[in-house]
Amino acid sequence: MKNQLFLSLAATFLLAVPAVADTGKASVSIPADGMTCEIEFYTPDIVRVVKYPSAMTSAPEKKSLAVIASPADVNYSRKDNSGAVTLKTGKLTVSVNKKTGDITFSDARGRKLLREGDAVMTMRESGADKGSYTVVQNFSLDKDEPIYGLGILQNGKMSQRGTECKMIQGNTWDFVPFFQSLKGYGVYWDNYSPTWFRDNASTTMFDSEVGDCIDYYFMGGGNADGVVANMRHLTGDVPMHPMWTYGFWQSRERYKTQEELLEVVRRHRELGVPLDGIIQDWQYWGNNYQWNAMEFVNSGFHDPKAMMDEVHARNAHAIISVWSSFGPMTKPYREMDAKGLLFGINTWPESGYDGWPPRKDYPAGVKVYDAFSAEARDIYWNHLKRLYDLGLDGWWMDSTEPDHFDFKEEDLELPTALGSFRKVRNAYPLMSVEGVYDHQRAIDNDRRVFILTRSAFAGQQRTGANTWSGDVVSTWDSFRAQLPAGLNFSLTGNPNYNSDLGGFFPAAYNNVYGDNSAPRNPLFQELYVRWLQYGIFSPMMRSHGENIKREIYYFGEAGEPVYDAIAEAIKLRYALLPYTYSTAHDVSARRGSFLRALSMDFPADRNTHDCNDKFMYGRSLLVAPVLHAAYTPEDAISANKWLGLDNGTDNSAKVKAAVNFNDMKEHSVYLPAGTAWWDYFTGEKLQGGKTHSRPVKLNSIPLYVKAGSILPIGPDVQYATEKPWDNLEVRVYPGADGEFTLYEDEGDNYNYEKGMFSTITFAYDDSARKLTIGDRSGSFPGMIGKRKFRIVLPDGKSASVDYDGRKQTVKL
Structure with a gap:
């Protein structure tokens, strides 16, 4: 193409180039024939990679719209030999192959996490972005490596291997050019133009319509929580929502x-x-x-x-x-x-x-x-x-x-x-x-x-x-x-x-x-009730x-x-409010997550890696919604994939026979290995790593509690703040040690940012059958001084505790 600048890193890092240059305490510039690559550490396990034509004397000025973090003063070692430039922190190793230009990212133990493929920049010859480039970066993933992320996709998939989509915001598809791997790393592609994401047997790539440079962030983390924490470090933490938003809408x-x-x-x-x-x-x-x-x-x-x-x-x-x-x-x-x-x-x-x-x-x-x-x-x-x-x-x-x-x-x-x-x-x-x-x-x-x-x-x-x-x-x-x-x-x-x-x-x-x-x-009643039951375990119902x-x-x-099924679902939402609000604090203060793919908590169980029909809500509750019609046919209503519209003329949505929603049906659920589980409603203990069946009616919600969990249950209320949490039921689920932190604040202001909140940590020792209620930490206006906790086991046995903020131990 006339006047096209085509730059491939596969052939740009040559032995005869000038020596690698430090551009700062945690930044290195690697010049090459036609291309410069800058590697900049933001933390010991977050690194920014920028590539641009070497005709430019420096990287294009860019104020990221998403990234708000600044590079930290990260110490690293550098090794520059005839084969590669290697930069190493206490958590990451970044190695640039001088012959191929590929960058390989490894963890502190030397385990390879990700390797680049070709990078391509093609100059745009016309239009508003003339003189800029289309930018492409390929990556090489392991054959069976699950990856997650990319935004809100309506493709029904959990792992996004094999996905190909054009990222341009729409009504029902929201795109975030970020993926993370089960291997414990993530990649954020810092580009805002329409972008193709493609994953196939040979490559995984981002291909954006316009950019002044190739610009992405590689982050370690070790596991999904660590990667999420690093992404939040880069792009911002989560403020607390008002407590009332966790009620029913x-x-x-x-x-x-x-x-x-x-x-x-x-x-x-x-x-x-x-x-x-x-x-x-x-x-x-x-x-x-x-x-x-x-x-x-x-x-x-x-x-x-x-x-x-x-x-x-x-x-x-x-x-x-x-x-x-x-x-x-x-x-x-x-x-x-x-x-x-x-x-x-x-x-x-x-x-x-x-x-x-x-x-x-x-x-x-x-x-x-x-x-x-x-x-x-x-x-x-x-x-x-x-x-x-x-x-x-x-x-x-x-x-x-x-x-x-x-x-x-x-x-x-x-x-x-x-x-x-x-x-x-x-x-x-x-x-x-x-x-x-x-x-x-x-x-x-x-x-x-x-x-x-x-x-x-x-x-x-x-x-x-x-x-x-x-x-x-x-x-x-x-x-x-x-x-x-x-x-x-x-x-x-x-x-x-x-x-x-x-x-x-x-x-x-x-x-x-x-x-x-x-x-x-x-037909709609059954669908609506099941969808509503799923909504109990969303950040907003x-x-x-x-x-x-x-x-x-x-x-x-x-x-x-x-x-009755609708009313019971709404009331369960409120019963779980102390758990949900405490989870909100974990999300805000500790970079946690409400909705947790099973692979986050059970990565050793391969059955969780591509699981798209159940999830953890917080760290204790496994939700297995009923996702198929059991009483009525699943009539197919035509829909537009991208807009979500039905044509409003399908007359098939009619029940052909009487429906009795009190009839019992069977629901099967696989519970992840590595822990025991408790049925939330029956108190039955179940083994992990197995599929279990249970009878369900329309009002049944398959809900399981991980062994070792401590679950606070709120009072019966008509709105979130109707009653104080001065007499909470605290359920303890034996089978493993566990811990839970109950969080409380004023509910609807930003005083928590000034430290005006309190926490009470409950710790369960399974071998000793002992629950320790720790000293209350912190305070805020209106805080409950003295209260009761009713400690309840799955078999119904209970103990009442008067608590004034000082540590107590309860033998169960």
Whole structure:
């Protein structure tokens, strides 16, 4: 190709090059014919690799959007001989072969972790990024080496070996260019342009459309937790969410008036079914020309302040839908348009006409804002603050990928504040969400930022965001795909994940029975209950979808199996709240994970390496959701793979015979080897490394506790903070030594960052059958002084302990 610069590291490191140069305490530059490679240690087991044409006198200036860490003062040794340049810290060895240019990464014991293949940079000859490059880096993995990560993928796979996908943010596929291996290392590809990830028998590669250099981070860690910790070190730690966010959330597309929204909160309180969060979806602003006005312009919301006052008076919280785009009749549109801060891509909604299909002869004129611009982010917050001042408790930031219809290559040529749209495309969700987080943190330390968002990128865990998997369709296949999607996302360092419980598009379940009949359609009932039961063990338990009303009272009444199964699932969520909130502290303070692939805790058991149907919730609970219909047929509802849409015309979603959800069915589950397990509900002890069957009904939740676990159980409440934890049940599961730290704070401010929280560590000695409750550490305003713990064993035996903060030992 004319004027093409083609650089392959396979032939660039020559013996005649100048000597390796130190560029700093922990940085080395290796020049070669046509290419320079810079290796820079950030920690003893995190290293950055940058490659660029040697015609440049130094690496291109680049301020990473995702990486916020700075290189540390890392000591390393260097060995430079005729064959290789070898750099060694106490944890990693990085070796550059002078003949091939390949870099090999090994651990401290010399065990090879990863080896590079070819690196390729090809100059772009035209367009907005002319003079930049397409950048490709190949890696060579072991044949049977499982890898995880890449984001939220709807492919149903746990290990991503054999995956090929184009990483460009979409509705139901969120991409993070990061993978980690079961061997205990990870690779973060620091590029924001559309990128192909390909893994096949010969190579694993990242191939990005634009970059000024090849730029990636290799990190050790030793195991999955270590790799996640290193990724968080690079890209940011996780702030605590408010305690109330770990309760139950109800939502609908959409509540059309404030009375509809308030009715849900009132009915929950009347029925005694717990509720903490309610969400107002779109069009509270009026018509599509007023899209995302960030004001209650719709006449159905005549007094939004009174609405929020009642929500709070009933001890609930509300968040509201805001988008990355604005209609032409809105104040934000006019302000941003005057400053050239809007993109001209085709986005949602396409029509000003409120109906389906969209009337494109009445275009809405909605435009996406330039979230890469600091000025635009300021304007966004200034308008969002109107809702904040009304008392809204958080933000549902929808379409943060953003929606991009009728895609054309020239759309990527559009300018942003940080270069072409192509250059920064995939980081849009990070920039838009971080803008809101930073602005709210700047003015308020009394309310923790909470953001629910539809898309994500590396580093987004630092923004108080919980990402949901987009508008997925209401099918069993789609439901099953959510488990590995969330686990792989968590393995990128982003711990906060959820999905629309029941799926977003259930229209087919209505079609044959009439409007809003899906809650009484056994096919949807079974799917919804099983999805809801899975949601108990997500960082956010949120019921949501379009076309039907899915509040509990539409599924029947107390005493009926579907209603009861829903109520029991919600109540179990609250019973586990002390465990969940303590796990949230582990996530925030110790870089832990809520959703844990079984390979994280049981890597020696090969049966866990590609397990996509069960997981650990925290470090104690193994969740094995019922993922297949047992009472009804799994009717196939057509869906668009990328958008998650069903066509709404499938009439097959009809039950052909009576369904009795009280009938017993069988559910089998393989429990990992290396430990014993306890059935959470029956107290039966089970052996690991075996498959076990148990009878289940619709309300049954296959849940197992690892031997040695200590599990705090919360009081029966209607909302998260209704009752103090002054009389907790603490369940102890013998069979191994164990430890658990109970975490407590004020629940909804940032005083914990100042050390205002307390912890109590419970330690179980299995051989001595002894539980030690340690001295309480720390304090905070409102802390419980004296309390009771009721210690319970699986066989029901119990002991009561009065605790005043001082160490106690209990013989069991």
